[in-house]
Amino acid sequence: MTPRDLLRSAGRNTFRRPLRAFLTIVAIAIGAFTFTVTSGLGTGINTYIDSQTRAVGASRTVQVTGTSVMSFLNERMEVYRDDMDTARGMDVGSGILGEEDLQRITSALGPDDEYSANRQVSALYYSHDGGQRYRFVYNGYWPGKTANLVAGDQLRDDTDQAQLIVPSYATRPLGFASAQDAVGRTVEIGVLGQDGEVRTVPGTVVGVQEKSLIGGNLPFGNQVLDDALQDASWAGSAEDDAQWYSSVLVTGEDPDRISRDVAAQGYATATAEQTVGDYKSIVNGILLLLNLLAGVAIVAAMFGIVNTLMMSIQERTRQIGMFRALGMGRRRVFSSVALEAALLGVIGSVVAVALGVLAGRLLGPMALDLAGLDLPGLELFAFDATSLVAIVLGVTVAALVAALPPALRAARMDPMDALRENR
Amino acid sequence: MNAPQLEAEDLEKVYGSGENRFRALKGVSLSARTGDSLAIVGRSGSGKSTLLHLLGALDRPDGGRVRYEGEPVDTMSTRDQDRMRNREFGFVFQQFHLEERASVLENVALPMMIAKVPAKERRERALEVLDRLGLADRADENAANLSGGQRQRVAMARALANRPRVIFADEPTGALDVENGATVADLLFELNRDDGITLVLITHSTDLARRCGRRVTIVDGELAPDDPAATEPVR
Numbered sequence: 001m002t003p004r005d006l007l008r009s010a011g012r013n014t015f016r017r018p019l020r021a022f023l024t025i026v027a028i029a030i031g032a033f034t035f036t037v038t039s040g041l042g043t044g045i046n047t048y049i050d051s052q053t054r055a056v057g058a059s060r061t062v063q064v065t066g067t068s069v070m071s072f073l074n075e076r077m078e079v080y081r082d083d084m085d086t087a088r089g090m091d092v093g094s095g096i097l098g099e100e101d102l103q104r105i106t107s108a109l110g111p112d113d114e115y116s117a118n119r120q121v122s123a124l125y126y127s128h129d130g131g132q133r134y135r136f137v138y139n140g141y142w143p144g145k146t147a148n149l150v151a152g153d154q155l156r157d158d159t160d161q162a163q164l165i166v167p168s169y170a171t172r173p174l175g176f177a178s179a180q181d182a183v184g185r186t187v188e189i190g191v192l193g194q195d196g197e198v199r200t201v202p203g204t205v206v207g208v209q210e211k212s213l214i215g216g217n218l219p220f221g222n223q224v225l226d227d228a229l230q231d232a233s234w235a236g237s238a239e240d241d242a243q244w245y246s247s248v249l250v251t252g253e254d255p256d257r258i259s260r261d262v263a264a265q266g267y268a269t270a271t272a273e274q275t276v277g278d279y280k281s282i283v284n285g286i287l288l289l290l291n292l293l294a295g296v297a298i299v300a301a302m303f304g305i306v307n308t309l310m311m312s313i314q315e316r317t318r319q320i321g322m323f324r325a326l327g328m329g330r331r332r333v334f335s336s337v338a339l340e341a342a343l344l345g346v347i348g349s350v351v352a353v354a355l356g357v358l359a360g361r362l363l364g365p366m367a368l369d370l371a372g373l374d375l376p377g378l379e380l381f382a383f384d385a386t387s388l389v390a391i392v393l394g395v396t397v398a399a400l401v402a403a404l405p406p407a408l409r410a411a412r413m414d415p416m417d418a419l420r421e422n423r
Numbered sequence: 424m425n426a427p428q429l430e431a432e433d434l435e436k437v438y439g440s441g442e443n444r445f446r447a448l449k450g451v452s453l454s455a456r457t458g459d460s461l462a463i464v465g466r467s468g469s470g471k472s473t474l475l476h477l478l479g480a481l482d483r484p485d486g487g488r489v490r491y492e493g494e495p496v497d498t499m500s501t502r503d504q505d506r507m508r509n510r511e512f513g514f515v516f517q518q519f520h521l522e523e524r525a526s527v528l529e530n531v532a533l534p535m536m537i538a539k540v541p542a543k544e545r546r547e548r549a550l551e552v553l554d555r556l557g558l559a560d561r562a563d564e565n566a567a568n569l570s571g572g573q574r575q576r577v578a579m580a581r582a583l584a585n586r587p588r589v590i591f592a593d594e595p596t597g598a599l600d601v602e603n604g605a606t607v608a609d610l611l612f613e614l615n616r617d618d619g620i621t622l623v624l625i626t627h628s629t630d631l632a633r634r635c636g637r638r639v640t641i642v643d644g645e646l647a648p649d650d651p652a653a654t655e656p657v658r
Contacts, residue, residue, distance in 0.1 A: 002536075002539060002541075002542075004542075005536050005542075012524065012525075016524070318520065319522065322520045322522075323533075323537070324505070325481055325508060325514055325520075326508065326509060326514070326533060326534045326537055326581075327505045327506060327507075327508040327509020327510070327534065327537050327538070328505065328509075328537045329501075329502055329505045330501065330502075330505075332537070414481075414482070415476075415481040415482070415508075416476065416481060416482050418520065419472075419476065419481065419516070
């Protein structure tokens, strides 16, 4: 039999019982559909996270803290030293760094690496033109950070103007007509000093950034603003008080090397990539679970295939025996049954992949609306051809594996199986 | 030319085991030369079908041996046996064993398809054979739509498709009425006479048996003792 003949007869045998073939295909399709949707989710969300990487922080910057800021498993206490009484109001969550720490960190740096030590900033609120004050989280100064802007420009460090970028959701509450309107205007930031007094620091809004899942939802400023905020926060402390820092930011050509070397000194480090990686590992964990479910569906479908083909060859005992009597070899019989399974697998998975892509395209935006996730640039589902082809191939291979027992049984049939049935 | 084409030597076949053990053949020897027509007769359950299956390499004996063209068939690989059945033998059975869902042409072409004959040549040769058996006009019809006599002729066309040298027929007229039975029988003997195809035939019909060059009778798995025709052809 030529391959074409084989394919034709496999096709005919597959659809001998159309309902049964259909049901088996449905079972396969359920698994393949789950794989497709999961893969679409994975690609969609991870692509979005990647696109947000620059909003998290400059890709060349490494954040150094006493303990990890990302991992709540690392929360701990540290030994109290007497001079720590000047570290009032500092965030113990990520530990504090003293001059000694600073020296150890800088000793691990390369000659071209630049660093800036950030003291705790106790920003209380910001407001515009004496309007409503809003408490907010100040996330420190990130050298070279770029934002996904909806209006205005990026921060500049070659200026003596105190600049900041505000998130788009803040513009109206602060009293601006629009994002565009906010650009160039001044906001006042209330800062609590060491002496208990609240001082205001003015800053010029140069840009408004769009809402995003990671790192796009807090106001942040340039170095001039940060210096002003730090000064206001530490106003009232004695000249000879010990200096404490909440974090050190190191910028260099090779953030991975910096991260490694500084971490070796016993400090927690985070590159932009690692921060994004943490988000990704959460997403990937969820996706793994979904893929596992898809796998279970495929295994169930495989049993369906075994069952279908077993019934099919049982019914066709006469036919197969006759083919053997007419000289068809065992291998041909085997491959014809295997081909039936492959056909079921290919049809089921291609249909499922098509439906999955369609569903993702149609329901993805709807799902985002329903969940109230208004994140510009986020596509819940994105599909790449390689994964889709891999799904079809993988499911077909699974179908072939399932075909093994029935195909072996069919191949073992003798001409006498056909003739004996006759009696 | 004098060497037998098909030879059975002391064939034994046992079915079941223990209490259900049944010796279907108890040492049967016979032979046929190229172009012979051999009738195997006997009652139901005498073992004649078993003998035909062993001769046609459809089943393996539990004792003794079959030779085709001097080659021992039982020591052949399954693959070589498949090939031999496909190229050298043709089979016609009482129940036709056609593919009901396939067309007449596809049924006839099946052995050629197995032999990897190209599709075009397959069609030509199948039509040629169908024409000879008077079925050319039914070529594209579903096998299921044919009458019993027509179906058996299709089965014969299929047996002839690969130009076999031996045709094994197990009660080829058993399921047919008198008229159709006669047509099928005539065709079989015509092939034997004109094409020199060896014919091994199982039949209940004394008429059909009488038309064969030789007859052997099987009784309880053995050749009837009064049967001198077993190994010595009478012409």
